[in-house]
Amino acid sequence: MRIAGEFPHPRYKITILHHNSKYTIQIESGSLTQSYILREGEGIQSADDVMKRITPSFVQQLDRIFLNMSDELLGLLKEPAANGDLDLVDNII
Numbered sequence: 001m002r003i004a005g006e007f008p009h010p011r012y013k014i015t016i017l018h019h020n021s022k023y024t025i026q027i028e029s030g031s032l033t034q035s036y037i038l039r040e041g042e043g044i045q046s047a048d049d050v051m052k053r054i055t056p057s058f059v060q061q062l063d064r065i066f067l068n069m070s071d072e073l074l075g076l077l078k079e080p081a082a083n084g085d086l087d088l089v090d091n092i093i
């Protein structure tokens with residue numbers, strides 16, 4: 001897998017990866033990551049074609065998903081661990 005490009009964004013690290021006729025849009029925010037895989041084909045032939053699909057409405061959806069992911073992670077970390085060790089929450093957050 002190789003880095004095919006990076007999409008500048010003030011909040012997220014957005015990287016376009018290429019491997020085996022597929023492009024992956026990888027979006028990172030802190031410890032959370034989203035990724036989307038697009039196959040080469042009609043309309044997707046290059047990293048530039050992929051970058052054109054990163055629209056303001058796509059980024060708004062990312063915002064909602066990251067917020068939901070963050071809430072889920074916090075909920076998961078607040079649940080008692082199988083061994084009863086609640087120190088994980090304090091050490092990770």
